[in-house]
Amino acid sequence: MKFIDTHCHLDAPEFGSSGAAIRAEAACHQVVMCVLPAVAVANFEAVRTLAHAGGDSYALGIHPLYVKAAQDDDLDRLDAALQRYRDDPRLVAVGEIGLDLFVPELCLEPLRARQQHFYVTQLKLARKYGLPVLLHVRRSVDQVLKGLRAVSRDDWHGIAHAFNGSEQQAKSFIDLGFKLGFGGALTYDRALQLRRLAASLPMDALVLETDAPDMPPHWLYKTAQQRGAGEVQGVNSPTELPRICAELAALRGMEVAELAYQTSANACAALPGLVDLL
Numbered sequence: 001m002k003f004i005d006t007h008c009h010l011d012a013p014e015f016g017s018s019g020a021a022i023r024a025e026a027a028c029h030q031v032v033m034c035v036l037p038a039v040a041v042a043n044f045e046a047v048r049t050l051a052h053a054g055g056d057s058y059a060l061g062i063h064p065l066y067v068k069a070a071q072d073d074d075l076d077r078l079d080a081a082l083q084r085y086r087d088d089p090r091l092v093a094v095g096e097i098g099l100d101l102f103v104p105e106l107c108l109e110p111l112r113a114r115q116q117h118f119y120v121t122q123l124k125l126a127r128k129y130g131l132p133v134l135l136h137v138r139r140s141v142d143q144v145l146k147g148l149r150a151v152s153r154d155d156w157h158g159i160a161h162a163f164n165g166s167e168q169q170a171k172s173f174i175d176l177g178f179k180l181g182f183g184g185a186l187t188y189d190r191a192l193q194l195r196r197l198a199a200s201l202p203m204d205a206l207v208l209e210t211d212a213p214d215m216p217p218h219w220l221y222k223t224a225q226q227r228g229a230g231e232v233q234g235v236n237s238p239t240e241l242p243r244i245c246a247e248l249a250a251l252r253g254m255e256v257a258e259l260a261y262q263t264s265a266n267a268c269a270a271l272p273g274l275v276d277l278l
Contacts, residue, residue: 001030001257003245004267004274005238007096007134007161007181007209008034010054011046014213014235023054026238030260033278034238035271037096037134039063041074044081051090057277059093059134060085064100067118068111075121082129092273093158094126095134099147102139116147123151132157132271135178141165145172159207159270162215164194167201174205179270181209184217184236187247199251207267208245212236217244 005026010019023034036047037059044060051058060081062070071077085091099115101107106115126133137144137160148156156177163170163180170180185191186198198206213235220234227233242256249259268274 001242001260002032002264003030003208003241003260004264005031005034005210005212005241006159006207006267006271007183008036008212008238009039009214010034010036010050010056010212010238011043012213015237019050020053022237022239023050023056026241029239029242031238031241033057033267033274035059035092035134035267035274037061037063037093039096040066040070041077041081044078048085048088048090055277057090057092057271057274059095060091061093061095061097061122061134062118063096064098064106064115064119064136065103067115068105070118075118075125078122079125079128082125082131086129089273089276091131092271092277093132093134094122094129095158096136096161097122097133098136098138098161099140099143100136100138101143116143119144120147120151123147126158127152132159134158135160137161137163137165141169145169145176148176157270157272159209161209162211163197167197170197170201170205174202179207179266180205181207182248183209183211183244184215184220184240186251187217187219187244189218195251198248203252203262204266204269206248206263207270208241208248208263210236210238210241210244212238212240217247219243
């Protein structure tokens with residue numbers, strides 16, 4: 001049984017200097033590939049270095065939450081980095097890019113327009129270099145879809161990361177050529193709609209992810225009361241992926257091995273560069 005974590009921030013501060021050790025532990029749990037998305041120009045080299053060191057893959061992009069702090073020439077620097085590493089087989093996507101309409105400040109001008117500018121420009125860079133995209137779609141599914149259609153209505157590859165939209169929105173992504181990322185959020189009993197979607201969407205539309213260190217599954221999550229009592233919030237890691245897969249398999253009434261195989265095939269379809277790395 002082999003697993004692919006299609007979205008994992010191993011360079012995040014929460015991991016400190018232990019990213020390599022955590023990756024090695026995940027490998028012992030048959031996580032054979034992690035996709036490491038950048039979030040800002042400042043961590044382009046970090047994700048690339050980690051990907052090469054761990055036999056993984058990476059994406060370069062500017063996350064919508066980092067647009068406020070980004071410099072005006074960061075899109076040019078992304079273009080230059082994509083050009084510089086275009087022959088690196090471990091560069092498999094542009095990402096993490098998209099729109100975030102959950103954070104109130106980002107919903108207001110001028111940051112809303114700045115987000116949109118960074119998003120659409122990065123979509124165009126993905127087309128320029130023939131790369132898939134890893135999409136951030138927090139409370140912004142329709143706006144993200146609109147941007148995709150404005151740039152091109154066909155021949156997209158990529159993943160709508162941490163998908164939590166409607167069935168119709170899911171279909172819209174699938175029709176454009178995208179896979180949908182599911183992770184720790186589906187492990188919560190109260191996530192009724194998400195669990196229903198995870199159980200009912202076409203099998204060839206799903207990929208697995210952790211979004212480590214974020215999006216902890218229910219067995220790592222501590223309530224405010226627990227944290228107040230001194231319990232430490234669990235930190236998500238790619239080591240949790242097999243158990244997340246088991247939760248999804250139970251929802252779909254299928255064997256874990258079968259789900260691991262199918263979601264890995266789906267990941268390779270979404271990110272074709274993975275094929276030669278596995």
